[in-house]
Amino acid sequence: MSSITQRKELEAKDSKCGFFYGYALVVILGFLYFCSSGIILAxxxxxxxxxxxxxxxxxNATMLGTGFSLFVLVQGISAPLVGALISKFGARFSMTLGAMVLLCAILALIFFVSSPVAYFAVFGVVASAATMMVGQLAVQSTLGSWFVERRGVAMTCMMVIGASSSFIAPPAVNAIMGATGGGWRSxxxxxxxxxxxAIPVAFFLVKNHPSDIGEIPDGTSGAKVAAKKCDYRFVVYKNKESVPFKQVVxxxxxxxxxLAATSGFAAYTLSTSQGFLHFTSLGFDSGLIVAGVALMGAMGLVGKISMGIVSDRIEPIRLIVVAALILVIGIVVGAEASSDAMLLVFYACIGVGFGGVNAVFPTAMANYxxxxxxxxxLGTGIMITTLVASALPIMSxxxxxxxxxxxxAFYxxxxxxxxxxxxxILVRFPARGEGGVRSKEVVGG
Incomplete structure (x- = not known):
C-alpha cells in the first residue's frame, strides 16, 4: 500500500471520528505543566x-539564593538526561515517575526539611529534577510531535493553561499560609x-505520539498536507525533515x-529568587510584592498569547529578541524602583518577556x-539556558x-x-527548497 493511500485512509478515518486527540492533549499537558513547572517557582x-x-x-540570603541556584542548575543538568529518558521510554513514563518523585519531595519540605543542607537537597535537587520530568521539557516535546502546521498555536494554548498557575498560586498560597498560622511549610x-x-492523569491520559493511537500530526489537517506530498508552504521557516541530534548540536x-532563550530564564530566575528580598529591602510592603508576583503571572499569559499566537506567522526567534528587550527595560526599572508603579512595571515586563520566551522557545527549536x-x-537547550541563569541567585x-x-545584580x-x-538577531535561516531544507543545509554541510 502506498504512503499516499495510507494518508488518505487516515484522513477519511479522522473525518469520520471528528475528533483529534491532540486537542485533548493540549488541555492534559497544560494541566500537568500547571502542577509542576508552572506553579513551583511561583x-x-x-x-x-x-x-x-x-x-x-x-x-541567610546567600543560602536562600543558593537553593534557587541549585534548582535552576539541576533543571539544566537534568534536562538532557530527561530528554534521553523521554526519547527512550516516552513522555508518559517520564511524567508519571516524575510526579511520584515530586510528591515525595514536596512532602519532605512540609514535614522533614530542617536545615539548609536539607533545603538544598530536597528543593534544589530532587524537586527540580522531578519538575523537569513532569513539566516543561516533557510537555513541550510531546506536543511538538502532535502538531506541525499549528504547532505555535497549540503550544501557546497549552502554555497558557499551565502558566495560569503563576498568578493563581501567589494569592492562593498566601491565603493558605494565613489560614494555617503563617508558617512557610503550609x-x-x-x-x-x-x-x-497529576500522577493518574499522566499515567492514563498522556499519549506519546499520534501514531500510538492511529493518528497523525495535526489530525485531519495534517492528513491533507501529507496527501499533497508535503507541498504545503509555511509562512515561517519549518524544517520538514528531522535533523539528527548529533548534527543539531x-x-x-x-x-x-x-542563548537567546537564556534571556527569559535569566530574568525570571532573578525575579523569583531575589525579587521579594530586593523590594522589601527598598521598603515596599510585602502585600504589594505578592500582588506584583501575581501580576507577573497574569502578564506572563499576555506574553504567551500575544507572541505564541503569531509564532506561526513571525519567526519565533525574532519574537524572543522582542521579549528580551522588554526584559531589559523591566530589570533596569526594577533595579532602583522608588514607587509602586516602578515595582509593578518590573513584574509586568518580566511576565510578558518570560512568557513570550517560554512559549516560543520550543517552537523555534522544532521549526528549525x-x-x-x-x-x-530542547533538553540540551534548556541546560544551556539554566547554566547561565543558575549563577544569578548566588550572585544576587x-x-x-x-x-x-x-x-x-539587577544591572x-x-x-x-x-x-x-x-x-x-544573529540567527539566519536556510533558503527554502521545494520540499523543505535538507539536514545538511541546516548544519552547513
Whole structure:
C-alpha cells in the first residue's frame, strides 16, 4: 500500500471520528505543566523567603539564593538526561515517575526539611529534577510531535493553561499560609494536592505520539498536507525533515537559539529568587510584592498569547529578541524602583518577556530542526539556558549580604539579557527548497 493511500485512509478515518486527540492533549499537558513547572517557582517566590524568619533553619540570603541556584542548575543538568529518558521510554513514563518523585519531595519540605543542607537537597535537587520530568521539557516535546502546521498555536494554548498557575498560586498560597498560622511549610500544601492528582492523569491520559493511537500530526489537517506530498508552504521557516541530534548540536544556530532563550530564564530566575528580598529591602510592603508576583503571572499569559499566537506567522526567534528587550527595560526599572508603579512595571515586563520566551522557545527549536529529536534538542537547550541563569541567585544573594542591596545584580542581569538578544538577531535561516531544507543545509554541510 502506498504512503499516499495510507494518508488518505487516515484522513477519511479522522473525518469520520471528528475528533483529534491532540486537542485533548493540549488541555492534559497544560494541566500537568500547571502542577509542576508552572506553579513551583511561583510558590517558592512567596514561601522560601519566609525560611529566613525560621531561626531553626539558620538561613541567610546567600543560602536562600543558593537553593534557587541549585534548582535552576539541576533543571539544566537534568534536562538532557530527561530528554534521553523521554526519547527512550516516552513522555508518559517520564511524567508519571516524575510526579511520584515530586510528591515525595514536596512532602519532605512540609514535614522533614530542617536545615539548609536539607533545603538544598530536597528543593534544589530532587524537586527540580522531578519538575523537569513532569513539566516543561516533557510537555513541550510531546506536543511538538502532535502538531506541525499549528504547532505555535497549540503550544501557546497549552502554555497558557499551565502558566495560569503563576498568578493563581501567589494569592492562593498566601491565603493558605494565613489560614494555617503563617508558617512557610503550609505554603506547599497546594502543590502536594495538585501533584497527587497529576500522577493518574499522566499515567492514563498522556499519549506519546499520534501514531500510538492511529493518528497523525495535526489530525485531519495534517492528513491533507501529507496527501499533497508535503507541498504545503509555511509562512515561517519549518524544517520538514528531522535533523539528527548529533548534527543539531554542531550547528551554531542551535547555540544562538539557546542563548537567546537564556534571556527569559535569566530574568525570571532573578525575579523569583531575589525579587521579594530586593523590594522589601527598598521598603515596599510585602502585600504589594505578592500582588506584583501575581501580576507577573497574569502578564506572563499576555506574553504567551500575544507572541505564541503569531509564532506561526513571525519567526519565533525574532519574537524572543522582542521579549528580551522588554526584559531589559523591566530589570533596569526594577533595579532602583522608588514607587509602586516602578515595582509593578518590573513584574509586568518580566511576565510578558518570560512568557513570550517560554512559549516560543520550543517552537523555534522544532521549526528549525524538526520534531524527531525535539526532546533531546530542547533538553540540551534548556541546560544551556539554566547554566547561565543558575549563577544569578548566588550572585544576587552574595551582593545583598555584602552591600544590603541587589541593585548591582539587577544591572548585571540586564547586560546578560541584552547580550542574549544579540544572539537572537544573529540567527539566519536556510533558503527554502521545494520540499523543505535538507539536514545538511541546516548544519552547513
Amino acid at each position: 510558590t517558592a517566590t512567596i514561601v522560601n523567603p519566609l525560611m529566613l524568619q525560621d531561626e531553626a533553619l539558620g538561613m 505554603g506547599w500544601y497546594l502543590i502536594a494536592a495538585l501533584v497527587a492528582l 554542531r550547528t551554531p544556530t542551535f547555540w544562538l537559539i539557546s 530542526f524538526g520534531a524527531g529529536s525535539l526532546s533531546k534538542n 544573594g552574595a551582593f545583598f549580604d555584602a552591600t544590603g542591596s541587589c541593585a548591582l 548585571v542581569t540586564a547586560g546578560i539579557v541584552a547580550a542574549c538578544a544579540v544572539c537572537g
